[in-house]
Amino acid sequence: MSIMISTGRDEAALREEIVRFGRSLFDRGLTAGSSGNISVRLDDGWLLTPTNVCLGSLDPARLAKLDWxxxxxxxxxxxxxxxxxxxMYEERAGAGAIVHLHSTHSAAVSCMCGLNHDDCIPPLTAYFVMKVGRLPLIPYHRPGDPALGEAIRGLAGKHCAVLLANHGPVVSGTSLEAxxxxxEELEETAKLFLMLRNTPTSPLNAEQIEELKSVFKLEI
Structure with missing residues (x-):
């Protein structure tokens, strides 16, 4: 396990970035009420949005800071x-930030029966493959159940994103922007997936996915 990487970013700037992206996500309807949370890695720990606070009205000075x-x-x-x-941080040394939302279309998919738990949204577009890759589904746990952390730990080493059943996505990136x-790409692909139900589709095949992995140096 390796979690002590250098972010190379000023903490004050990262606090402002969390506020800016939180407001953007809220204003565009990707999070509602006080749902969702955002974190960013620091050299000496990480910043996290507070409990029961709307992502659209964050205060940079009041963001929670935690140690490792x-x-x-x-x-x-x-x-x-x-x-x-x-x-997620403990399993993904390259993760610089994590976004967890209850975004509508992704949450809707998480409630569906018959999903492939190893890859619950098909590779409908190259952009989904490039930004998300394979998306495993984690079985339902009540909100706040510590066992959910262990369930994520079992998959985070191989996947940059997971979908929590009856809940929503948890997505990591090298930066908060990423x-x-x-x-956002996951949410748009979930929307496509729901729109195309009962319609014959042509997801990317294994050869096309391998080409993307080779050209763009993807680890998926």
Whole structure:
């Protein structure tokens, strides 16, 4: 396990970035009420949005800061789903940020029966493959259940994103911008997936996916 990588970014700038992206996600309807949470890696821990706070009205000075043991260092009380972020960081040394939303189309897919738990949204577009790759489905756990962290830990080493059943996506990226863009691509692909139900489709085949992996140096 390796989690102590250098971010090379000023903490104050990262706090402002979380606020900016949080507001953008809220304003565009990708999160509602006080749902969802965002975190960013620091050299000495990580920042996390507080519990029961709308992503559209974050205060940079009140973001929670935690150390790598999960201890709350300063700021408001962290999201009760802090363990989701910690598990992902501990398994993905290259993760610089994590976004967890209850975005409508992704959450809708997470409620469907008959999904492939190893890859619950087909590779409908090259962009989904490039930004998300394979998307495993994690069985339902109640909100705040610490066992969910262990379930994520078992998959995060091989996957940059997971879908929580009856809940929503957890997506990591090398930066907050990358994590947000991947989350948006997942949401748009989930929308396509729902629109195309009962319609014959032609997802990318194995050869096409291998070409993307080779050309764009993907680890999926």
């Amino acid at each position: 043991n999960g201890r709350h260092v300063n700021g408001d009380a962290p999201s009760k789903e802090a363990f989701l972020h910690r598990a 994590a947000v863009y991947a989350t």
